Amino acid sequence: MRIALFTETFYPKIDGIVTRLCQTVDYLQRAGDSVLVVSPDYGITEYKGARVYGVTGYPLPMYPELKLAPPSPSLRPVLEEFQPDLIHVVNPGILGLGGIYYAKALKVPLVASYHTHLPRYLHHYGLGMLEPVMWELLKGAHNQAELNLCTSSAMVDELRGHGILRVDLWQRGVDTELFEPDLTSREMRSRLSDGHPDSPLLLYVGRIAAEKQIEAIKPVLEAIPEARLALVGDGPTRSQLEEHFAGTPTNFVGYLRGKTLASAFASADAFIFPSRTETLGLVLLEAMAAGCPVVAAGTGGITDIVTDGVNGYLFDPNDDRGAIVATERLLANQAERETLRQKAREEAERWGWSAATAQLRQYYRSVLYPQSAQRAA
DSSP states (O other), X not given: OEEEEEESOOTTSOSHHHHHHHHHHHHHHHTTOEEEEEEEOOSOSEETTEEEEEEOOEEETTEEEEXXXXXXXXXXXXXXXXXXXXXXXXXXXXXXXXXXXXXXXXXXXXXXXXXXXXXXXXXXXXXXXXXXXXXXXXHHHHTTSSEEEESSHHHHHHHHHTTOOSEEEOOOXXXXXXXXXXXXXXXXXXXXXXXXXXXXXXXXXXOOSGGGOGGGGHHXXXXXXXXXXXXXXXXXXHHHHHHHTTTSSEEEEEOOOHHHHHHHHHHOSEEEEOOSOOSSOHHHHHHHHTTOXXXXXXXXXXXXXXXXXXXXXXXXXXXXXXXXXXXXXXXXXXXXXXXXXXXXXXXXXXXXXXXXHHHHHHHHHHHHOXXXXXXXX
């Protein structure tokens, strides 16, 4: 198959969407498919054998790591040369509208996938009154696709509830070879804890942005004064959060990659994740693959991954003491923590990228050859 993948973000940016797309491109190419990635221009022209066509973009004022890239007329000859069998638009936004247009213009099937819970994000940027408008825009874009994919059952239900049609589940995936428990390291604990490796170590990995609600971790530190917090990642609200956490044992580590990141997960006592806006929360699976017990808000796609009291702890984000109680419980019982580590790893081992991509390829075939799919059903 020849797949043109339109995305609003791509490598070398670091986030869960980019991780999924990079793994997907890699495994599609390994399976013998040809992939063309159309994304804002991040300075690369190839990834894992796939051509990357960068469209000139402009940094978002409130989030300069992201670029708005309006579709360009130069896309048409690129797509005509590539001759895609289908177009897959990831998070149809500005550039994604070009993918929708060219699917119609070139008369090829369109698949769309939903990874960023934009309607909920609006509330964290003072724009919550626009949520109904955002859902109408999303419905208008997604309903032009032959198939819409979500990465958690919670999001499947939510999109269907807002009138988006032909929705199905694209299963989760994680690199269980990179993220594994044996990478635990006292040296890494010392680095993350700013020289206090024997203290309880809480870890957050992800974007440092308003929608992640990282500020909600501060009461946990105040309730457990012996604990240390490491925040791995970067983003637009870092300076505000540095001020918010001033005077607490919090270490802003910045970005980590590869085995260094995997070692950070494996070396922490708990991965704490207060976000309420996750469509999946891929970073949770990475923590679990590394054997790091999770304390997370019990909302959205997170509940597809974490089973409370089995492979982590969930808390009610509306309960002011929910995260505190869950973290105290986790840190208080070492034997239970070790059981959670083992169960977390077992859950992650069920979700390799190979199986997730094989499922995606089957979805592609069902769109390309609908009569064959109906007969198979």
